[in-house]
Amino acid sequence: AQSVSQHNHHVILSEAASLELGCNYSYGGTVNLFWYVQYPGQHLQLLLKYFSGDPLVKGIKGFEAEFIKSKFSFNLRKPSVQWSDTAEYFCAVSPYSSASKIIFGSGTRLSIRP
Amino acid sequence: EAGVTQFPSHSVIEKGQTVTLRCDPISGHDNLYWYRRVMGKEIKFLLHFVKESKQDESGMPNNRFLAERTGGTYSTLKVQPAELEDSGVYFCASSQGLAGVYEQYFGPGTRLTVT
DSSP states (O other), X not given: XXXXXXXOSEEEEETXXXXXXOEEEEOSXXXXXXXXXXXTTSOEXXXXXXXXXXXXXXXXXXXXXEEEGGGTEEEEEXXXXXXXXXXXXXXXXXXXXXXXXXXXXXXXEEEEEX | OOOOEEEOSEEEEOTTOOEEEEEEOOTTOOEEEEEEEOTTSOXXXXXXXXXXXXXXXXXXXXXXXXXXXXXXXXXXXXXXXXXXXXXXXEEEEEESSOTTTSOOEEOOOEEEEEO
16 A cells, blocks of 8 residues: 655754655655645645656755655755744655545654754 | 635534534635544545545545535535544645646644544
């Protein structure tokens, strides 16, 4: 079955620290890849997405993610986090063969110490 | 432009009762999706409407769940009778096209607690 695995359940960092959240997926075919974010009290919103082309994708608020096909990974990075990045982050895939649905990971809660 | 709205924001019901959740998608979005997040677990796909037709309902857990989208506008998700394991946050999302091509916009969710 298709699945998405996020390596960390809860990450705590200080402001200005670098961030990398791991994500691996299990699916043998072509996929679209996403990172969603849910800030406290807000809706889920799209942070960035990968469909094709350059495997290094840039999103909003200084986030980027790199698709490594051979590793089935799509890790999220930010060089210097801010307190306002405190949120829950979800990695997700949408298989081309079943493009109606998005399959989410279990989420990583990021807490930033001011 | 108004986003996806859901009603109610919270619902607390007893086991065996019926609850109906409502989702209003972004105007003009033909695609409407329901997802559910049980506490501490991943957000799981329930079903997908294209206009008023069910395109994919492979994620519906059992026949206690009934989703409708009459007229291709808003959608309802009814749980009857509710069980304890139905507790969680129910999200609705809408998009102009299929998930792989167009962004899905999510609503704030309905938190359902079954006691």
